[in-house]
Amino acid sequence: MKPTEFTQLLINLSSFKPTVLDASISAELYVPLDLSKNNPLLETVDVSKSSNLEAFVHDHLEAHRAKVAFGGYLEERNIYQRSTHFKSQDVDLERSIHLGMDFWAEEGTGVCAPLDGHVHSFRNNTNFGDYGPTIILEHDVEAVKFYTLYGHLSLESLQPILVGMPIQKGEVFATLGSHLVNGDYPPHLHFQIIRDLQGNMGDYPGVCSKIEQGFYSKNCPDPNVLLQL
Template sequence: MSPIDFSKFLNTISSEPLRVLNSSIPKSKYIPIDLSESNQILNTVDISSSSKLGMFVNNHIKKHHALVAYGGYLEVRNIYKGSSHFNSQAEEERNIHLGVDLWCGDETPILTPLDGVVHSFKNNTNYGDYGPTIILTHNISGVAFYTLYGHLSLASINKLKVGKEFKKGEQIATLGDTSVNGDYPPHLHFQIIKDIQDYNGDYPGVCSENDLGFYKGNCPDPSLLLKL
């Protein structure tokens, strides 16, 4: 299935928005946020500080009387510049975000949008990394693909097992706080992956410009499911 066909397939799974956050939060309480390098207001914020970035995000949410700020698919960001996990002399800088971030309070329940099985999980402890992460396998109409949930709480993976089944809408985890989530304000990184390759409990959530063609095809816009 080509990248275009796969995106079309994802879009037809549901005509209604699928949920990955606490289902009691109405869609009217979601507000988009721009964390790209082109946001001049963000350029005045010390984004190397999780508390100051958190203040920026929370002020944006409060200003719009919302509960969740979302966005970031294919966004070019400066947030990663302070982490060697994304920047090393041996590799091209990785700064293009491949999932959707949903910014909200820690301990927010995380749901699976579709029936799924635990493919893998891991605590990715690099500075700026996902922290506790779960990857689910889905099989819809004979088409297998994966969803990744990053920046979770440690409790989310403590007793988890590969092969555990979850039904659509069932809680799979809770959001982690700054102390475990890679040093970010609390948020969910949600990503769709067509081919998981050889990864377990991890998959690149940020890529370089040179690799964007591959990852854009392998990691389509999560809004195809979330309808944000």
């Protein structure tokens, strides 16, 4: 299936009002958040410390009387410079382009499946700055197979999970983890749509380099095409 055809499939599925966080949080309580290197408000924030970033996110939510801050697809971010996990001996391969959509909310917030699927794989990715507990769901819609990734979860989210377990649309199957387990970030969900997992299990790059952006933007389309926030 061509990328444009897959995009149209996601648009069609968006009519069913999918969500990835506890459905009791209304859309009116969501607010966009810019964490790109071009946001002047971040120039005075030492994002190498998760507590500083958490304060920034908290203040943004308070200022907008919101419960969830969202965004981040293809943002070029400086927050990954603190971790060797995203660095490379080849400077052109240093990763800074965010490939998913983030949802910043309180620790323990429920994570839902936007579509029917089953558990493909899961893992606790424990590198500093990595996803921490991660679950990948597999979906088959109109004979098209693709995947959704959920990163920065709680450790408890992995305890009842089994490969092949069915997950229904709207089902709460995980919760957001704290900075102690989620790669040292403020509590949030990294949600990513992946067309081809390329053999990965329980993990897939959520950040890429500039020179890889062309490939990854096709393999990992904008989640908001599906969610329509």
